[in-house]
């Protein structure tokens with residue numbers, strides 16, 4: 235899928251960064267007074283607002299788009315693909331090459347032009363089912379980046395008849411931006427399928443009045459698609475051969491989208507192939523999937539588990555925010571750090587810390603909820619490329635970022651939920667690593683005394699030790715290894 239960002243040489247960057255020493259960023263008071271506009275991410279959030287006191291709310295659609303924008307390659311998994319066939323007696327095929335799928339020549343060319351050599355793990359099982367005759371319905375779940383979009387785009391392109399000038403494939407996406415991303419994949423993969431065209435049924439894009447749509451593939455959001463089908467009557471649902479519901483988990487999170495999608499699905503012919511994709515599979519997604527996809531095959535690829543096993547966790551007891559910052563500076567001065575991510579609970583705290591660190595001469599960037607997704611993607615990319623050593627962020631990005639060279643995570647504030655209890659999931663997402671890539675890491679929790687019980691709850695919950703550290707004991711700090 236097209237990325238708006240250019241990739242960096244992660245390996246080289248990593249070794250360079252690991253060998254650098256943050257003590258060369260030791261406070262330089264002379265830098266105080268530097269213009270804050272030199273900090274990526276601070277520009278957009280320079281003014282304080284009431285929102286600052288609030289925590290950033292995780293927006294699933296924005297997170298999903300961010301993931302697509304910053305992804306550099308296929309996400310591999312060590313888990314086996316689990317398959318549940320609607321007809322268990324029919325043989326189960328999997329493919330190791332794209333040739334085995336007997337695709338149209340121009341489609342195969344498009345796949346190779348995208349640099350795909352062989353099917354991803356989920357594609358090995360999903361593609362034979364999706365391309366089977368007669369068409370089969372499918373519900374597929376696997377984490378973001380495992381090749382779902384490429385799989386259903388391939389299915390749509392292989393079922394389209396370029397000489398028939400009417401909509402034949404319909405793909406529903408939760409937002410305009412996500413629809414565009416899928417459209418880009420159609421355009422790339424279908425580069426050699428001349429005469430196959432895509433149209434976006436999204437708000438702001440007008441359906442041609444009085445004239446029929448001649449494009450074969452329609453990608454759109456449920457509301458606009460519904461409007462084009464039933465009010466404007468420019469899409470004939472009877473003629474749709476492939477119906478795709480992408481990002482089902484995000485879709486059901488958006489008010490009205492489930493019902494609108496079901497209304498569209500109800501008007502399709504029984505022989506229309508129906509495909510549903512989701513990155514997660516909570517019960518609510520599953521219930522929706524079963525309502526909307528009749529007689530499905532089901533494919534699941536479990537996500538790699540996050541673990542705290544290879545993380546050394548510490549906590550530092552502090553009296554105030556200023557005290558937390560001082561402790562942070564001491565730790566930085568004492569140990570060799572590649573890159574660090576610092577999490578704050580509110581935007582206000584994140585901004586405050588960004589300004590403090592910047593004025594003390596650290597190379598920092600700020601990633602918070604008021605930035606656009608494109609701005610966030612560009613900040614993450616700069617950080618990945620090593621342009622800044624420290625990334626300060628709020629909860630909004632706890633789950634989206636995967637920067638392999640990060641060895642230090644700091645909870646400047648502990649994650650808590652609305653009832654004031656520890657948010658264990660977020661804690662795990664902030665500092666956990668997948669067991670498979672089990673690189674070591676260190677986590678520091680900056681704790682004000684009244685929050686100590688929260689820390690102990692986290693310790694008990696994960697049954698893993700969090701060691702107290704004296705921020706003034708430089709000998710002890712220097713002994714920390716990772």
Ligand SMILES: Nc1ncnc2c1ncn2[C@@H]1O[C@H](COP(=O)(O)OP(=O)(O)OP(=O)(O)O)[C@@H](O)[C@H]1O
Nearest residue numbers: 235307308350352353354378379380381382383384
């Ligand atoms: N068989 C393949 N070989 C190599 N790269 C692939 C293959 N299939 C997909 N990719 C690439 O891997 C990345 C992830 O694929 P894709 O976007 O299809 O995953 P996804 O599961 O749909 O993720 P999301 O849910 O975030 O959209 C993309 O950059 C895509 O171009």
